[in-house]
Amino acid sequence: MTTASPVLPEVEEQTSLRARLASAPWPELAAPIGLVVLVIVFGVLDSTFVSGGNIEAMLQASAILVVLAVGQTFVVATAGIDLSMASTMTLGAIVLGLTYRSTDSIWLAMLAGVLAAGAVGVLSGTIIAKGGVTDFIVTLGALSAASGLALILSDGKPIPVLNRFMLKLASGGIGPFSWSVIVAAIVAVLAHIALFNSRFGLHVLATGGSVESARAVGVRTARVKIAVYTLSGLLAGIAAILLVARVGAAEPASNTSFLLNSVAAVVLGGVSLFGGRATIIGPVMGALLLTALVNGLTLLGLSQFYQPLAVGIVVVLAALLTRFQK
Amino acid sequence: MSENNGAVMTATHIRKSFGNVHALKDASLTMLPGEVTALIGDNGAGKSTLVRCVCGIHPPDAGQVVLKGSDVRFTNPEQAREAGIETVHQNLALVEDLTVWQNLFLTREQTRGFGPVQFMNRRSMAKRATEMVSTLAINVPSVKSRVRRLSGGQRQAVAIARAAGWGSSIVIMDEPTAALGVQETARVEELIHDLKANGISILLISHNFDQVLRLSDAVTVMRSGRTVATRRVSATHGDELVGLVTGAVPADPEFQ
Numbered sequence: 001m002t003t004a005s006p007v008l009p010e011v012e013e014q015t016s017l018r019a020r021l022a023s024a025p026w027p028e029l030a031a032p033i034g035l036v037v038l039v040i041v042f043g044v045l046d047s048t049f050v051s052g053g054n055i056e057a058m059l060q061a062s063a064i065l066v067v068l069a070v071g072q073t074f075v076v077a078t079a080g081i082d083l084s085m086a087s088t089m090t091l092g093a094i095v096l097g098l099t100y101r102s103t104d105s106i107w108l109a110m111l112a113g114v115l116a117a118g119a120v121g122v123l124s125g126t127i128i129a130k131g132g133v134t135d136f137i138v139t140l141g142a143l144s145a146a147s148g149l150a151l152i153l154s155d156g157k158p159i160p161v162l163n164r165f166m167l168k169l170a171s172g173g174i175g176p177f178s179w180s181v182i183v184a185a186i187v188a189v190l191a192h193i194a195l196f197n198s199r200f201g202l203h204v205l206a207t208g209g210s211v212e213s214a215r216a217v218g219v220r221t222a223r224v225k226i227a228v229y230t231l232s233g234l235l236a237g238i239a240a241i242l243l244v245a246r247v248g249a250a251e252p253a254s255n256t257s258f259l260l261n262s263v264a265a266v267v268l269g270g271v272s273l274f275g276g277r278a279t280i281i282g283p284v285m286g287a288l289l290l291t292a293l294v295n296g297l298t299l300l301g302l303s304q305f306y307q308p309l310a311v312g313i314v315v316v317l318a319a320l321l322t323r324f325q326k
Numbered sequence: 327m328s329e330n331n332g333a334v335m336t337a338t339h340i341r342k343s344f345g346n347v348h349a350l351k352d353a354s355l356t357m358l359p360g361e362v363t364a365l366i367g368d369n370g371a372g373k374s375t376l377v378r379c380v381c382g383i384h385p386p387d388a389g390q391v392v393l394k395g396s397d398v399r400f401t402n403p404e405q406a407r408e409a410g411i412e413t414v415h416q417n418l419a420l421v422e423d424l425t426v427w428q429n430l431f432l433t434r435e436q437t438r439g440f441g442p443v444q445f446m447n448r449r450s451m452a453k454r455a456t457e458m459v460s461t462l463a464i465n466v467p468s469v470k471s472r473v474r475r476l477s478g479g480q481r482q483a484v485a486i487a488r489a490a491g492w493g494s495s496i497v498i499m500d501e502p503t504a505a506l507g508v509q510e511t512a513r514v515e516e517l518i519h520d521l522k523a524n525g526i527s528i529l530l531i532s533h534n535f536d537q538v539l540r541l542s543d544a545v546t547v548m549r550s551g552r553t554v555a556t557r558r559v560s561a562t563h564g565d566e567l568v569g570l571v572t573g574a575v576p577a578d579p580e581f582q
């Protein structure tokens with residue numbers, strides 16, 4: 001091989017199929033392959049699973065999880081974890097509901113909800129980055145604090161949000177895609193661009209890959225950390241809007257299944273929990289897979305008590321796959 | 327002192343303490359332009375601390391650093407980098423999960439767009455990165471491969487390319503071949519020759535006396551936090567250097 005050629009040839013192109021199979025990014029392929037397998041299995045068992053109406057319903061049901069998973073992805077990419085996302089979403093929803101009740105302006109209410117959720121992220125991020133407390137503990141505390149705050153503010157009662165815009169968000173749309181699905185898709189596309197085509201995204205991956213190296217080169221790792229928790233807070237706020245639109249009310253109930261599922265979607269999506277490696281499409285696929293799993297089990301008439309069990313098994317299997325590659 | 331004339335960098339009477347530990351008591355260093363200056367000394371002699379004082383990681387407690395004729399005092403590595411001092415740390419400071427081009431351009435990303443909306447110009451960075459590594463004595467695979475997949479020598483080459491690639495005038499290398507095999511060591515030494523041929527002044531920290539005699543033009547010897555001697559390589563030999571490091575040969579009068 002001549003060293004003089006300015007463009008070095010891609011070595012991979014000549015490698016055999018077997019070598020390519022061995023080096024394939026299996027963790028990143030787990031979610032898409034799993035999704036296809038699920039669709040085939042459930043489709044064979046019950047043909048209504050693949051009907052237009054059911055696919056529409058599944059997409060609609062996955063929108064909130066997709067938005068949460070995208071936020072979680074940025075945090076996990078920096079080798080952190082945000083356990084507070086679901087509670088932050090609950091708090092955002094309550095602030096939205098209260099603001100709507102007192103001002104009657106849905107725009108002001110949505111803004112207040114997103115900002116409140118974002119504030120939780122800023123606070124967690126600052127304590128983690130500047131205070132040097134483990135992310136796990138800080139966000140676990142934020143989980144409790146945010147859901148407690150939601151209960152206090154709402155006095156434990158749901159706040160109805162009956163508004164034409166919110167109704168449209170949940171039911172209207174373009175063709176088979178409801179507006180919430182479109183919002184989730186836009187969030188995912190913007191997140192993909194931010195992760196792979198912006199300096200911010202590169203600094204996120206560098207911080208997750210090696211904090212010491214990133215810092216030595218001049219990446220402001222503390223700022224990056226605060227930024228990703230802020231982002232996950234803001235996205236929890238957007239998820240809160242979709243949640244309130246779907247339910248028609250802001251409920252102070254803790255959404256624990258969303259917490260597990262947001263982490264699960266990220267793991268299923270092949271994002272390394274050690275940080276440094278992430279995609280957006282993977283966690284989005286993971287979120288779709290989890291939704292399809294729950295939907296399929298429901299269609300088959302299985303008691304919904306089996307759903308958490310199934311989700312748990314799938315997630316641990318996906319995590320095992322990641323380990324296997326290492 | 328006449329030897330300070332035309333120096334690209336001088337550090338004089340540098341002191342640095344960490345609590346009760348006096349890491350540097352009186353360290354001095356002179357680098358002439360376009361030369362390889364070696365910094366040798368036993369473990370704990372203060373070589374790395376002196377380097378950290380010069381490249382902005384630990385601002386010195388006392389003493390003076392003169393860069394190209396003007397007083398400087400760096401309080402963080404970015405300032406040193408902006409002034410043209412690049413450091414290749416022993417751990418290389420590469421992010422293994424990122425690709426070669428991403429590592430080369432980290433914090434120096436090329437972007438395009440309008441106002442606050444800026445996108446990375448990936449193609450132009452990959453192209454420039456390919457140019458940066460194509461001239462190296464060590465063949466680095468595609469700049470799109472992750473650093474994790476590179477050998478020790480290839481990683482060293484990427485780190486050196488990054489240090490040399492940004493118009494820097496001084497490159498500091500902390501034990502660049504400590505973790506490498508014989509063949510890769512020879513390749514990295516070739517890289518150091520290339521940098522020197524391009525007019526870059528190099529500060530080389532090394533434990534390997536043969537390497538110091540092979541590569542450098544001048545040697546500064548440190549012992550327990552002090553500079554004890556400087557020698558032109560042409561006017562010294564291995565035994566004298568060993569003696570200066572261990573203390574068997576007394577310090578030069580100018581440093582006593």
